Amino acid sequence: MTTRSPSLEHSPALIARQAIVNSEKSVIGYELFNRSRAPAQHTAASDVLLVFTALSHAGAEDLVGDKLLFVNCTHESLAGGHLELLDPSKIVLEIQDLGHSASAEAHLRLPMLQTLKQRGFRLSFGHSVLESVYASWLPLADFIKLDLTVLPRQQWGVLTQYAQKNSTAHIIATKMETAEQFDLLLHMGVKLFQGFWFARPAVFEAKILAPRQASLVELIGLLRRQASTDDLEDVLKKDAGLAFNLLRLINSASFGIQREITSFRQAVLLMGLKKLFRWAALLLAATKYADTPPSLGQTAVVRGRLMELLAEEFLTEEETDMAFVTGIFSLLDVMLSIPIPNALQLIHAPELVNQALLQHTGPLADLLTLAKACENNDDSAFDEVAEKLGLTNQQINWAHLRALAWSDSVDG
Known part of the structure; x- marks a missing residue:
């Protein structure tokens, strides 16, 4: 018998996913993000609300087993009551940087992030969290993502070493596109990876079946x-x-x-x-x-x-x-x-x-x-x-x- 979907009436957005894998290329979690057919009809905050609503209807602990769900968040959405419905042990909140207003607002956002951390949510940040303006955020990081399409290759090793020395966060290399990138970052000590390459790898050289x-x-x-x-x-x-x-x-x-x-x-x-x-x-x-x-x-x-x-x-x-x-x-x-x-x-x-x-x-x-x-x-x-x-x-x-x-x- 078909299980009917719960009502998610007030959101036009659509959930997409991308796997996060370890060095053995086993899936440890998924990033869930919005793909909307009507961008003018929603805000970034409502996108996050869609994901949280879907998870709370289903029960995140039932949905993902031992996998983690990484959810993109706006700072406005972090204050919503929908977070109360979720098991924090299953959810990683991906925190946006503050752009040009970082110097003025980083300290103002800190209490909310500390509260979420105390409640058991894990926090993920982009590589900008390694900048001095976010020094108060860095101890809260469970994951730090290095965007390979933005960072010059010569900075990959430098940032990885800095993050490993100054935080307890796991590094995730994101937007992976090639096997060569994977091998290089693995050698640098990165152990978590994300990118379209893992969903469409090249056919390997012909071999005898196992x-x-x-x-x-x-x-x-x-x-x-x-x-x-x-x-x-x-x-x-x-x-x-x-x-x-x-x-x-x-x-x-x-x-x-x-x-x-x-x-x-x-x-x-x-x-x-x-x-x-x-x-x-x-x-x-x-x-x-x-x-x-x-x-x-x-x-x-x-x-x-x-x-x-x-x-x-x-x-x-x-x-x-x-x-x-x-x-x-x-x-x-x-x-x-x-x-x-x-x-x-x-x-x-x-x-x-x-x-x-x-x-x-x-x-x-x-x-x-x-x-x-x-x-x-x-x-x-x-x-x-x-x-x-x-x-x-x-x-x-x-x-x-x-x-x-x-x-x-x-x-x-």
């Missing part, structure tokens, strides 16, 4: 060909860990199975090959491999779940299942390090999935465009496809937050 990947690809292919249960079990017998992880995933509370499934043969009887295809596809994305960044699988899982939740609004049950699989397989080329046409052929992908990923046509192509737009700054694509699909801000926001929560419960 054993677990090979087993999953073989299993998915057999499921698509509707092979016999004996043939399916033969694959699992060769990889006991795969069988265990698949059954653990199927029995996870987040998937709503009413009775415990104790064997793969039982899973086939109770669920059917089509549903098992879905879980095997999910496991392919969720499983951690030595050469594949964990953030990549996390992105694929969020895409799949977001597309599925939105598809429930207007597509058939079968198309909704295929929406989920399309999102999962949208990064299959990077996960397997082979071109996407070859990857889809290898697993005998359904026609609806092929249409969306290869021809960019069919009922799922626009949903995929929307899911990708939630990860990047292509506002025009986002606006166009949201309007074309006839989805409201409320529907998109609620599905997006639920997809983030659901993906955090998946651990391959």
Whole structure:
């Protein structure tokens, strides 16, 4: 049964996200920010209120598990009562600098920031907090963001060393665009990163599939060909860990199975090959491999779940299942390090999935465009496809937050 979104009536804004990852490229949190189709109808403060309202309706602790949510704030919004509704341990408040008025206002804003810190919120600042005018703010910093598009490269190491020496804050390198930047900053001692690069990494040099990947690809292919249960079990017998992880995933509370499934043969009887295809596809994305960044699988899982939740609004049950699989397989080329046409052929992908990923046509192509737009700054694509699909801000926001929560419960 579809879970309807809570009312977020008074905001025209839309939530977008960007992952924050650690040095192992595992997601530790998300920055949530506003993407609005009607900028003249809202203020910066109302944008923040939208995010807080959405989080408080859902319960941030339920939405993010052990992930942090970084929320852009105006100084005006920090005084609002909506903060009282949130669990501060899950929220990082991103504090704006004061621009030209910093020398006059920094000390006036300090009591509010101290109060928020005492209440348990973590505070994040831009690199301007390292300037002398913000000296009173620096001890409050839990995170400091270095904007790589603004700072000259020769300043990266200097600012990192200064921040490490004069604060206890974690440094986050933001607007990462290349692997070379990642390696350089890692060498400088930076351990947290953010940027569009993590959502669209380049395909790695072709390599042999990891054993677990090979087993999953073989299993998915057999499921698509509707092979016999004996043939399916033969694959699992060769990889006991795969069988265990698949059954653990199927029995996870987040998937709503009413009775415990104790064997793969039982899973086939109770669920059917089509549903098992879905879980095997999910496991392919969720499983951690030595050469594949964990953030990549996390992105694929969020895409799949977001597309599925939105598809429930207007597509058939079968198309909704295929929406989920399309999102999962949208990064299959990077996960397997082979071109996407070859990857889809290898697993005998359904026609609806092929249409969306290869021809960019069919009922799922626009949903995929929307899911990708939630990860990047292509506002025009986002606006166009949201309007074309006839989805409201409320529907998109609620599905997006639920997809983030659901993906955090998946651990391959």
